[in-house]
Amino acid sequence: NAGVTQTPKFQVLKTGQSMTLQCAQDMNHEYMSWYRQDPGMGLRLIHYSVGAGITDQGEVPNGYNVSRSTTEDFPLRLLSAAPSQTSVYFCASSYFPSESSYNEQFFGPGTRLTVL
């Protein structure tokens, strides 16, 4: 299994440009989510999905869109990039939590985004 993969690893954008950060997992996880991590900060939840066709907003959703057309993929779209969106973006996935098992969340390696 490749686990959680993210592309690209690095990206530089100009203010106002749009782009899509890709995330894919091959573990058949129901749950997927996107976080951003800023220097000296913990991770902040942008959007999440509990299954194909279902998405919801996290703590910092403004400026980002998501969709979940398949179980495997959960792309994050920046509609009009702003310097405040310069950050490291992580995608994560997990099985549905249960009382008897660890709810291990798997994170991708991250995408480092710079908006000029």
Added chain:
Amino acid sequence: GESVGLHLPTLSVQEGDNSIINCAYSNSASDYFIWYKQESGKGPQFIIDIRSNMDKRQGQRVTVLLNKTVKHLSLQIAATQPGDSAVYFCAESENSNSGYALNFGKGTSLLVTP
């Protein structure tokens, strides 16, 4: 929103000693807690989790303790090794069965010295 914070931003321990990383949370409705390890340039790695109906859970060389009375969570690492050097995050959620509304703390940097 309510905050999840850490008592110490950095912790330095000698190889072989036990490490204790602390975390305070303020959301009394939190019922699920996770510890993550993040090495430089990598994504967070799950270490261990605990639900609010427990006060202790053990893994391999790690133990998580939960004190709901004072809203305090700790991660104990036994016989700390150089490979344990990383930033450790605690995270909490109100409903562990609803998926992902995880609230992360800012992190504690653990440095293991020889």
